[in-house]
Amino acid sequence: MTKRASAVSASPPRRRSKYTLAPLVLIAANVVLFSLFFVWPAVIGLVYSFTNYTGVGAFQFIGLDNYDNLLGDSTFYDALTRTLLYTVLFVPLNFVVSLLAANLVVSKHAKGGSVARVLFFIPWLLSPIVVGVLWRWMFGENFGLVNYVIEKFGGDAVPWQSNADLSLLVVVMASAWAWTGFTMLLFIAAIKNVPVSYYEAASLDGAGPWRQFFSITLPSIAPTSFIVILLNTINAMKEYPVFVALNNGGPGTSNNLLVQYIYETGFKRGQIGYASAASFVLMLILMAVAIIQLIVNRRVENR
Amino acid sequence: MTTVGVRRSSRLGRGGTRRLVPLAAGVSAAALLLSACGGGESDSGGTSKSLTFWISTVPGQDAGWKKMVAQYEKETGVKVKLVNIPYEGYTTKLRNSAQANSLPDVAAVPALDPIWSNKLIDLSDIADNKANKINANFLAKDSSGKVLSIPSDVTASGMFINKSLFEKAGVDYPTSPDKTWTWDEFIKAANEVQEKTKAKYSLTFDPSPSRLRAMVYEMGGKYVHADDSGKFSVDDATKKAVKTFVGWNDDKTMPKSVWTSGADPSAMFQSGDVVAYWSGVWQVAAYSESITKFEWASVPTPAQPVQASDVNSGGMTVGFNNNADAAGAAKKFLSWLYEPDHYRTLCETSGFLPVESGLNPKYPFKSEAAQAAFKLYNESIPLYDPISGYFNSAQTNWVLKGKSLAEDPTKTELGKAINGQQSSDKALENIVAGYNQQVGG
Numbered sequence: 001m002t003k004r005a006s007a008v009s010a011s012p013p014r015r016r017s018k019y020t021l022a023p024l025v026l027i028a029a030n031v032v033l034f035s036l037f038f039v040w041p042a043v044i045g046l047v048y049s050f051t052n053y054t055g056v057g058a059f060q061f062i063g064l065d066n067y068d069n070l071l072g073d074s075t076f077y078d079a080l081t082r083t084l085l086y087t088v089l090f091v092p093l094n095f096v097v098s099l100l101a102a103n104l105v106v107s108k109h110a111k112g113g114s115v116a117r118v119l120f121f122i123p124w125l126l127s128p129i130v131v132g133v134l135w136r137w138m139f140g141e142n143f144g145l146v147n148y149v150i151e152k153f154g155g156d157a158v159p160w161q162s163n164a165d166l167s168l169l170v171v172v173m174a175s176a177w178a179w180t181g182f183t184m185l186l187f188i189a190a191i192k193n194v195p196v197s198y199y200e201a202a203s204l205d206g207a208g209p210w211r212q213f214f215s216i217t218l219p220s221i222a223p224t225s226f227i228v229i230l231l232n233t234i235n236a237m238k239e240y241p242v243f244v245a246l247n248n249g250g251p252g253t254s255n256n257l258l259v260q261y262i263y264e265t266g267f268k269r270g271q272i273g274y275a276s277a278a279s280f281v282l283m284l285i286l287m288a289v290a291i292i293q294l295i296v297n298r299r300v301e302n303r
Numbered sequence: 304m305t306t307v308g309v310r311r312s313s314r315l316g317r318g319g320t321r322r323l324v325p326l327a328a329g330v331s332a333a334a335l336l337l338s339a340c341g342g343g344e345s346d347s348g349g350t351s352k353s354l355t356f357w358i359s360t361v362p363g364q365d366a367g368w369k370k371m372v373a374q375y376e377k378e379t380g381v382k383v384k385l386v387n388i389p390y391e392g393y394t395t396k397l398r399n400s401a402q403a404n405s406l407p408d409v410a411a412v413p414a415l416d417p418i419w420s421n422k423l424i425d426l427s428d429i430a431d432n433k434a435n436k437i438n439a440n441f442l443a444k445d446s447s448g449k450v451l452s453i454p455s456d457v458t459a460s461g462m463f464i465n466k467s468l469f470e471k472a473g474v475d476y477p478t479s480p481d482k483t484w485t486w487d488e489f490i491k492a493a494n495e496v497q498e499k500t501k502a503k504y505s506l507t508f509d510p511s512p513s514r515l516r517a518m519v520y521e522m523g524g525k526y527v528h529a530d531d532s533g534k535f536s537v538d539d540a541t542k543k544a545v546k547t548f549v550g551w552n553d554d555k556t557m558p559k560s561v562w563t564s565g566a567d568p569s570a571m572f573q574s575g576d577v578v579a580y581w582s583g584v585w586q587v588a589a590y591s592e593s594i595t596k597f598e599w600a601s602v603p604t605p606a607q608p609v610q611a612s613d614v615n616s617g618g619m620t621v622g623f624n625n626n627a628d629a630a631g632a633a634k635k636f637l638s639w640l641y642e643p644d645h646y647r648t649l650c651e652t653s654g655f656l657p658v659e660s661g662l663n664p665k666y667p668f669k670s671e672a673a674q675a676a677f678k679l680y681n682e683s684i685p686l687y688d689p690i691s692g693y694f695n696s697a698q699t700n701w702v703l704k705g706k707s708l709a710e711d712p713t714k715t716e717l718g719k720a721i722n723g724q725q726s727s728d729k730a731l732e733n734i735v736a737g738y739n740q741q742v743g744g
Contacts (some may be wrong), residue, residue, distance in 0.1 A: 140560075140566060141558065141559075141560045141564075141566065142503065142504075142558045142560055142566060142571060143570070143571060143574055143576075159554070159559075161559075161560040161563070161564035161566060162554065162558075162559035162560050162563055162564060162722070164722070167564065247564040247565060248564060248565035250560075250563045250564035250565060250718060250722070251559065251560070251563035251564050251718070251721075251722040252563050252715075252718045252719040252720075252721065252722030252723075252724045253715060253718065253719055253722075253724065254722060254724065264715075268709070268710040269710060269737075270709060270710075270741075
């Protein structure tokens with residue numbers, strides 16, 4: 001009896017451990033990795049942002065001085081403004097081009113859709129440095145392909161590298177080209193999920209392709225559009241390698257985006273504390289962007 | 304540790320403790336014991352019959368060192384163990400060895416390091432030996448006047464021209480450093496060639512502080528230099544020269560994209576569509592093979608009025624004072640190495656520009672332009688003003704004070720000036736501030 005009772009009483013905890021231990025172990029692994037590779041460096045970064053750390057030796061806590069100095073640093077504002085401008089140019093361009101490409105390759109009238117899909121996707125497989133180098137060959141101001149063609153037809157060479165705005169425009173185009181494949185894939189999946197019956201009903205009602213696109217496709221893929229805009233915004237705000245490979249943030253420092261500014265300040269000028277403060281400002285901006293977009297998305301969905 | 308074991312073990316071998324050798328390779332305690340034994344042996348007054356010599360070169364480019372080591376062994380019977388260490392880990396390995404008291408006896412290093420600079424042998428005897436004719440402009444001395452390193456070779460900034468374009472335009476250029484041109488005359492000639500041949504640009508200019516320094520020196524400035532208190536400033540001649548340089552970046556004389564957006568000046572010159580290229584001697588070997596569609600030539604560096612360049616050490620040889628016996632042997636080896644006949648062989652085999660004058664090395668280049676270029680550099684270097692070695696010596700002195708210029712702000716600040724973001728004077732102010740912050744005082 002006693003034996004049985006003990007067996008009965010022992011069984012529920014054993015069952016509990018069976019269903020709680022495995023998830024706990026699996027989650028713990030994640031928690032450890034997350035803490036080790038994200039939380040811990042982030043905490044160190046936050047601590048450094050309140051110090052005058054130079055990367056070597058001891059440091060002193062200087063309170064909010066770094067943040068205070070950032071507020072009055074025109075170079076930081078220039079980098080921030082340029083980053084926002086780049087984002088405002090890149091995100092819509094990438095959105096439109098990718099959506100267009102997705103619609104073209106899923107269209108029942110299109111021929112060679114699968115080949116086109118592969119061709120559009122290849123740039124996304126390239127390293128951003130390679131993308132930069134490729135576009136530099138094309139838009140090199142002095143010996144680039146585009147200027148060569150322009151000059152062959154009797155035109156004047158365009159200052160693609162030494163004019164700050166043109167230089168930014170080339171990076172916007174290069175990035176949009178490189179990102180089209182990935183964004184296009186997201187759109188293709190979303191467009192294919194739109195029920196065909198909607199389009200059939202619409203055409204019975206006499207709606208043309210444009211009307212169908214604006215009244216059925218766009219609203220139906222809204223959640224994907226939201227994700228695309230969010231991801232692209234965050235990526236654009238953190239862009240670095242394409243700029244470095246294409247024009248090194250030039251001409252001069254006029255296209256130094258925030259991440260390049262942080263890198264140069266922290267690692268080249270040895271102002272780790274100051275660069276950490278700038279990194280946290282960037283993180284706060286990105287979090288704000290993500291939260292605003294989440295709120296907007298929730299409102300749209302609840303309507 | 305193994306290296307040390309081998310070096311010291313052969314000395315011990317002479318003492319009859321040969322059996323310790325295998326132990327020394329594997330057991331660190333034994334290595335320590337052996338170190339102690341090695342130290343004790345210095346009292347014997349004999350000269351070590353073996354040396355360890357560390358270098359760091361790309362495999363295949365160590366031919367000169369190998370040849371010298373073999374010749375030294377043949378002539379003196381002293382075994383020199385040459386160890387070629389990958390460049391990435393070289394500095395760290397030297398630091399670790401210093402801390403573990405197991406430095407090599409001789410090394411060719413890219414720069415001095417405060418961690419081990421107090422272990423260096425004074426090489427004044429070799430540097431001051433008149434027979435060696437070592438150019439004193441490129442030697443660095445510590446505060447007590449000791450010569451801690453001697454360049455294994457030197458590198459210098461210099462001008463390349465597209466000879467075919469000059470000939471096509473019928474414009475002359477100087478060929479001897481005794482009769483060179485000024486920067487004004489050079490620019491005038493290059494512009495004339497550019498106009499007559501419809502070349503794209505008159506000049507491309509490496510986006511490098513060193514190249515700018517050379518040009519400023521030639522125009523009579525000292526670039527960014529420190530006074531006795533260690534505070535940096537620029538003189539009026541530097542301001543004028545830098546302003547002139549910024550003005551040349553007008554997309555006709557020079558392309559703006561090189562200094563502002565990272566375009567490659569060497570590729571531009573090699574395209575054949577640029578009249579001249581301000582770079583340096585290290586391009587010669589590559590150009591002797593890579594440029595085939597036009598003729599190129601090295602021409603004397605402009606002097607306005609100062610005949611100068613920015614001359615740096617390609618590497619520095621140093622000796623370490625591990626113990627009196629080993630230090631003596633190291634010094635003997637270095638003295639032998641810098642004897643003009645031996646040093647000439649090293650330069651010829653490794654393709655080095657010598658730090659010694661009057662050597663006339665014969666290099667194995669097939670290209671006539673490359674041979675002529677090396678001849679010109681070798682003739683020019685002895686004529687250069689002492690300012691040419693200022694930065695090289697200054698760098699060593701910063702290291703001896705525990706400082707280093709991690710990031711020269713020149714390129715970024717002048718890029719901004721060329722892009723119209725600031726004046727050239729403001730750029731120089733920012734550069735001076737960067738120097739003062741990193742290596743000032």
